Amino acid sequence: MWSTDSQFLRSQPSTHPLAASPSISNSIYSPDHGGVGNLRAWFSYEELAEATDGFSGSNLLGEGGFKCVYKGLLADGREVAVKQLKIGGSQGEHEFRAEVEIISRVHHRHLVSFVGYCISEHQRLHVYQYVLNNTLHYHLHCEGRPVMDWATRIKVSAGAARGLTYLHEDCHPRIIHRDIKSSNILLDDNFDAQVADFGLEKLAMDSNTHVTTRVMGTFG
Incomplete structure (x- = not known):
């Protein structure tokens, strides 16, 4: 991955x-x-x-x-x-x-x-x-897509990082995604990133303990 x-x-x-x-x-x-x-x-x-x-x-x-x-x-x-x-x-x-x-x-x-x-x-x-502009994976890897410029790449990565920071640090209880990949980052028409598939992968009770509810991540 x-x-x-x-x-x-x-x-x-x-x-x-x-x-x-x-x-x-x-x-x-x-x-x-x-x-x-x-x-x-x-x-x-x-x-x-x-x-x-x-x-x-x-x-x-x-x-x-x-x-x-x-x-x-x-x-x-x-x-x-x-x-x-x-x-x-x-x-x-x-x-x-x-x-x-x-x-x-x-x-x-x-x-x-x-x-x-x-x-x-x-x-x-x-x-x-529904997020209109498909996934980051689609824009990066699908044949025939134009090469994503650096400004857009930085915008997408910064947006995804903000979403993950909210899940990992500011959400109560905190949720640790554990399956971050380009197909789980959706893009709107302005190429603003929206992180998807952040279900109950892990709830962080505090900095030292956690509650796990099911297998995290994807194989491969």
Whole structure:
């Protein structure tokens, strides 16, 4: 991962499924500082299926070991990215609930905005704001793309660094991403970076301890 990406610098509802469940840990997930009371919108599975044309392959943005991401259009006209966790993946319901509680209160201009979520039988989905200008990986490595100039490279790297600094230092609890790569850095039309895929990889309790909820990073 690093050997490739190092080239970058060189060349609304009041009731929802989570509201009825207790906080995973009162010391971490305090409702007074976000908690389930301040979560983003809960979507039904049918709403998200309609938004993505039945999770059509033509709307597929990307696929990983345990997830697929689809472009969607909500009924109110918003474009979104819908992350569907694959049934039988490594993340259980407890982890999904914990992840939603945390990322629902993460706000930074250089982090992809969380819009909402869905819990429906065995289906688990996250909904994020759709970022228009593809990924850094696309602009660096896809054939036929113009070479990114140095000013833009520095702008993108600085924006991504600010987003990561917020996650690692200023977010409460702190979230350590552990899977930084060019395909997880999205770009808007002004080439402002937005870091994606910063789910509950690791919560840093303090400088000496941490809580790990699942395998971090990607293989390869």
